[in-house]
C-alpha cells in the first residue's frame with residue numbers, strides 16, 4: 102500500500118483541498134479523503150495540481166511515424182481524407198514489428214507527457230508486409246504491448262475486424278492486405294491477449310467500419326462476444342462519402358443501419374460519428390452506446406463538424422482520442438471540440454451547460470468518465486475502486502501561476518501553451534514523463 106497527499110486534487114468534478122489518497126496492493130485507489138490538513142509522515146507529497154489520468158480512447162500508433170509528412174498539397178487537386186489514406190497505407194505497408202515498437206514507445210511517452218495514462222489501440226495492422234500471416238498472429242500486437250510496458254502507460258488492445266474495401270466489395274484492396282481478418286480471427290486474438298495477462302494490458306474488440314466489414318460478419322462477431330463485458334469500437338460516419346455509400350447500398354444512414362441489425366448497448370463506442378443526424382444521435386442515446394471524438398485528427402483530415410452540443414445534451418458518454426497523433430495532448434482535443442463549435446456558430450462557451458458553466462470542466466469530466474468506459478474499466482478517475490492513475494501539474498507553470506483555484510482547469514485547457522505535467526502516476530507507480 103502507498104499513500105499520496107496533495108494540496109489540490111480533482112475529486113468529484115472539481116479541485117478540492119488537502120487530499121489524501123491511498124493505493125491498495127493491486128494498484129487501485131482504496132481510500133480518498135479531502136480536508137486532511139497535513140500529510141502523514143509515510144505519504145508521498147505530490148507537489149502541484151493532481152488530476153485524473155486521461156484515457157486516449159482512439160489510437161493507431163503506427164500513424165505517428167508520418168505525422169508532419171502530409172501537410173504539403175499533393176499533385177491531386179482535391180487533397181482530402183481519401184488521398185491522405187492512400188499515403189497512410191504506404192506507411193502501413195512498410196512498418197515492421199521492431200519499427201512499430203520503436204514508434205509506439207516514443208508515442209506512448211509523448212502521451213504520458215500530455216497527461217494520458219491509458220491508450221486504446223484500434224489495431225488492424227495484423228500481417229506481414231506481403232499479407233502473409235506472422236507465425237504468431239499477435240506479432241504486431243505484442244510490439245504494442247512491449248512499447249506500452251517500456252513507456253509505462255496502460256494499454257487496451259482492440260483487434261480490428263477488417264475484411265473488405267467498401268460496401269459493395271467482397272475483399273480488401275491489395276494495399277490493405279496486412280489488415281485481413283474475420284470475426285473468428287479477431288475473437289481469437291482478443292482471447293489470446295486476455296490469456297497472456299500482461300500487467301496494465303486489457304482487451305476489447307473493434308470493427309473497422311460498416312464499409313470495412315459486412316453486416317453478416319459484424320453479427321457473427323456480436324454472437325461470439327455474447328454478453329462478455331468488453332468494449333466494442335467502430336469507426337462510423339466519419340466521411341460524407343461513407344454516409345452516401347451506406348444510403349445507396351442499404352437505404353439507411355450508417356448508425357440507423359447498424360442499430361437496426363445489432364442491439365447496441367453500453368459496450369459500443371462509436372468513433373467520430375461526425376455526420377450523424379439528430380435522429381441517429383437520439384438512437385445512440387436510447388441504446389446507451391457512447392461517442393469517441395478525435396477533434397485534432399478530424400480537423401487535420403477535413404472530416405467536418407458534428408453537432409457536439411446535441412450529443413452532450415442527449416447525455417451520451419464522450420471519450421476523446423488522438424487517432425492519427427497530430428496532437429498528443431488531451432487539452433488540444435478538448436480545445437478543438439469547443440473551438441469547432443465556436444467557429445461554426447459564432448458564439449462562445451458553446452459546450453458549457455447550466456449545471457457546469459466551465460466548458461473545460463464539463464468536457465474534462467465527461468472525457469475522464471467516458472474514457473474509462475471506452476477502455477473497458479467500470480470505474481475511472483480519482484475515486485475509490487478506480488486504478489490509481491493521476492497526473493500532477495506544476496502550479497508554478499507559465500499560464501497557471503497566480504490563477505485562482507476555480508479557474509485552474511480553464512487556464513490549463515485554454516491558456517497554457519506547454520504541458521505542465523511533472524509526474525504521472527499509473528497503477529500507483531510514479532513516472533517522470535520527461536525523463537522516461
Ligand SMILES: [Zn+2]
Pocket residue numbers: 159161223336372424
Ligand atoms: Zn481511427
